[in-house]
Amino acid sequence: MTAHPSPDHHPSTGPSGPQTFSGEPFGARLRRAMDERGPLCVGIDPHASLLTEWGLNDDVAGLERFSRTVVEAVADRVAVLKPQSAFFERFGSRGIAVLETVVAQARQAGALVVTDAKRGDIGSTMAAYAEAFLHKDAPLFSxxxxxxxxxxxxxxxxxxxxxRESGAGLFVLALTSNPEGGEVQHAVRGDGRSVGATVLAHLAAENAGEEPLGSFGAVVGATLGDLSAYDLAINGPLLAPGIGAQGATPADLPRVFGPAVRNVVPNVSRGVLRHGPGVAALRAAAERFAEEIRAAVAAV
Structure with missing residues (x-):
């Protein structure tokens, strides 16, 4: 695959047809995509084991074939694609070049792209990370x-x-599905509020007054069970990993997220990807999850 120039110079095919990215806020674009395509996020996680399962070598060529196949299969029909940056970075500059192309081609097909890089730092370093992924002229603009x-x-x-300047969004780690996260996220501050609840409160403030949906979301695991003790009404999206291989199902979503379930973006990675390398099988798996999620949300 040949890396595209900046997405700012390429028309993209949105949920309703061809469109040029105009800086419309991420929250508004996400709400429209979820309403039209269903609230499914498919992860692009090219684990070495998945490459092997697909009959591919664990090298850049295998990475490229895997990623291109996923984009071809689902980018024109799901709301969100979420490439995990680490699986591209491990191949160095050639892997990053593949990621650049995945991001550009997925957006060109109409999917919104959330790059899963979990960046976090301070000052000028955080600013540089932001410029790498959120500046509209950056090769990795997501x-x-x-x-x-x-x-x-x-x-x-x-x-x-x-x-805000670029019309992009953030998903901030708040209540993650990994067991180790609890020692930080459930820790109680001096004011009696947990760290995770504090993150959610900050996001609610960022999204105040935004319609139809704010652009600053939280990562909240679908495997966490009853979250009624937390105020998930942040007027922003909730990216929910854990559906599929980690044990959660679409039917669990209303119980976990309650009234906020309409703003949940469930992420499925291996549950879809294990059906490759056939394009038709990947599409069918994504469509099954999308329908199950629609049904679960509609039942609330």
Whole structure:
């Protein structure tokens, strides 16, 4: 695959047809995509084991074939694609070149792209990370980026400001599905509020007054069970990993997210990807998950 120039110079095919990216806020674009295509996010996670399962070599050529196949199969029909940057970075500059093309081609096909890089730092370093993924002229410009607030929520300010300027969004780690996350996220501050609840409150403030949906979302695991103790009404999207291989199902979503379920973007990675390398089988798997998620949300 040959890397495309900046997406700013390429028309993209949106949920309703061809369109040129205009800086419309991510939250508005995401709400429209979820309403028209269904609220499914498919992860692009080219694990070495998945490459092997697909009969591909664990090298750049295998990475390229895997990623191109996923984009071909689902980018024109799902709301969101989420490439995991680490699986591209491990191949060095050639892997990053593949990621650049995946991002550009997925957006050109109409999917919104959330680059899962979980960046988190301070000052000029955080600003540089933001420029890499959120500046409209950057080769890796994405519709949204995952970030970590655990150097203090205020450390994310450069990313928040550039996302607003570029019409992009953020997904901030709040209540993650990994068991280790609880020792930080459930820790209680001096004011009696947990760290995770504090992150959610910051995001609600970022999204205040935004319609139809704010652009600053939280990552909240679908495997966490009853979250009624947390205020998930942040007027922003909730990226929910854990559907499929991690054990959660679409039917669990209303129980976990309650009234906020309409703003949930469930992420499925291996549950779809294991059906490759056939394009038709990948599409069928994604469509099954999308229908199950629609049905679960509609039942609320």
């Amino acid at each position: 519709d949204a980026l995952t970030v970590s607030p655990y150097l203090g929520y205020g450390s994310l300010r450069p990313a928040v400001e550039l996302a």
